[in-house]
Amino acid sequence: MSDPWETLRLLADPTRSRILHLLHRGELAVGELQEILGLPQSRISTHLALLRKAQLVNDRRDGKKSFYSLARDLPVSVAGIVDAALAASAREPKSAADQRSLQRIIAVKKLSNTSTSSPTASAATTAPAAHGKRSARCSSSSHRACGSLTSAPATARSHAS
Numbered sequence: 001m002s003d004p005w006e007t008l009r010l011l012a013d014p015t016r017s018r019i020l021h022l023l024h025r026g027e028l029a030v031g032e033l034q035e036i037l038g039l040p041q042s043r044i045s046t047h048l049a050l051l052r053k054a055q056l057v058n059d060r061r062d063g064k065k066s067f068y069s070l071a072r073d074l075p076v077s078v079a080g081i082v083d084a085a086l087a088a089s090a091r092e093p094k095s096a097a098d099q100r101s102l103q104r105i106i107a108v109k110k111l112s113n114t115s116t117s118s119p120t121a122s123a124a125t126t127a128p129a130a131h132g133k134r135s136a137r138c139s140s141s142s143h144r145a146c147g148s149l150t151s152a153p154a155t156a157r158s159h160a161s
Contacts, residue, residue, distance in 0.1 A: 003054075011081065015037070015039070017092075019044070020057070020070060021086055021089040021095060022037075022102055024086050028067065028102075029067050030048065032105050035105065036102055048066075051068075055074075057070060058071050
């Protein structure tokens with residue numbers, strides 16, 4: 001199990017605290033964390049690996065996706081530190097934006113679970129408006145990561161889910 005001093009050191013990083021705060025609400029895929037936090041996948045994966053090594057989070061794979069959740073059976077000394085970090089993280093300014101993004105992702109999940117009849121319909125409801133500029137969902141300044149670079153005019157391009 002995790003050492004209390006190691007836990008303190010790990011949770012001193014604001015990004016790791018934000019990740020734990022999000023995982024406290026439930027299991028999330030790495031891509032969902034990437035979308036919420038607006039950080040590159042490699043950076044999020046690095047933070048998650050440190051949290052997993054300290055046994056603060058659990059992971060599972062489903063095909064190509066990795067899902068993470070907050071570990072539940074922490075020692076009392078470590079659980080107290082995690083609880084304090086969660087409470088402090090909830091008061092951070094970025095936490096409100098994280099929670100709004102999380103609620104949007106939860107709503108999209110519910111929508112896709114209830115309407116499995118047409119994948120196109122659910123993609124249309126979750127895709128942001130066409131952009132010539134960076135959209136809120138795209139963290140790539142060149143749009144290569146989201147696949148929106150095409151030869152079509154900027155007004156006709158949109159993200160694929």
